[in-house]
Amino acid sequence: xxRRKFLKILTSTAAIFASSLVTPIKTFAEWNQTxxxxxxxxxxxxxxxxxxxxxxxxxxxxxxxDEVENGAVVPVKVETSLQNVKAITIFADxxxxxxxxxxxxxxxxxxxxxxxxxxxxxxxxxVVINSNEMLYMTKKFIIVHENGCG
Amino acid sequence: xASTIRLKSKTRNNITTVRAIIRHPMETGFRIDIETGExxxxxxxxxxxxxxxxxxxxxxxxxxxxxxxxxLSFMFKNSNIGDKIEISWFDSKDNTDSLETVI
Numbered sequence: 001x002x003r004r005k006f007l008k009i010l011t012s013t014a015a016i017f018a019s020s021l022v023t024p025i026k027t028f029a030e031w032n033q034t035x036x037x038x039x040x041x042x043x044x045x046x047x048x049x050x051x052x053x054x055x056x057x058x059x060x061x062x063x064x065x066d067e068v069e070n071g072a073v074v075p076v077k078v079e080t081s082l083q084n085v086k087a088i089t090i091f092a093d094x095x096x097x098x099x100x101x102x103x104x105x106x107x108x109x110x111x112x113x114x115x116x117x118x119x120x121x122x123x124x125x126x127v128v129i130n131s132n133e134m135l136y137m138t139k140k141f142i143i144v145h146e147n148g149c150g
Numbered sequence: 151x152a153s154t155i156r157l158k159s160k161t162r163n164n165i166t167t168v169r170a171i172i173r174h175p176m177e178t179g180f181r182i183d184i185e186t187g188e189x190x191x192x193x194x195x196x197x198x199x200x201x202x203x204x205x206x207x208x209x210x211x212x213x214x215x216x217x218x219x220x221x222l223s224f225m226f227k228n229s230n231i232g233d234k235i236e237i238s239w240f241d242s243k244d245n246t247d248s249l250e251t252v253i
Contacts, residue, residue, distance in 0.1 A: 100212075105224070106207040109224060110226060112225050113222075115216060
């Protein structure tokens with residue numbers, strides 16, 4: 001009887017421990033292994049936004065140089081006038097893995113993000129924005145002289 | 151050891167801009183070490199969480215295509231002086247680091 005009680009306590013505390021360890025990372029969406037390891041743009045975008053329609057939009061501004069010498073550090077700034085932006089996703093269609101980064105924004109955030117990425121060869125930089133549960137995209141072609149992924 | 155994160159915030163007209171630089175190699179697995187002639191294994195940040203007073207306001211899922219020593223900037227509204235901002239990263243080798251600052 002004592003043994004049974006002891007086991008019960010043991011398993012319940014273990015469960016609490018496990019859940020407390022997992023929750024901080026799981027509060028937001030899982031890291032999407034399939035989409036991040038996809039080797040071409042269509043596979044990546046279909047894996048990340050399965051069966052969703054993406055509209056072209058002119059309300060997204062991608063601030064990136066037209067031509068860069070070294071693809072290892074390409075500054076990218078995304079700004080949008082779309083409201084209620086939930087997520088901003090950046091792709092480079094010719095990269096070995098086209099999905100570069102996804103940013104999840106809370107309701108207090110402004111439709112803006114800035115970072116630096118690697119681009120392997122001349123590519124379209126594609127930005128997909130989730131606004132009011134609708135997906136909008138825009139793209140910009142950039143020339144890269146030196147492979148930034150090597 | 152000094153923190154791997156440098157974090158700055160600036161508030162103007164009720165909009166706070168957060169800027170962070172993280173010291174991290176972000177290895178793609180393609181690079182070849184000149185001395186040994188071998189490929190440097192993949193090692194990159196996969197996830198970043200930013201909390202504003204213990205509530206997650208911004209998070210990132212990254213691939214290895216984010217540049218070495220990543221830079222990140224975003225903006226949010228409705229913050230007050232004295233609010234806390236905490237940023238933490240988690241990488242592909244299960245390393246992690248975090249830093250807290252006050253607006």
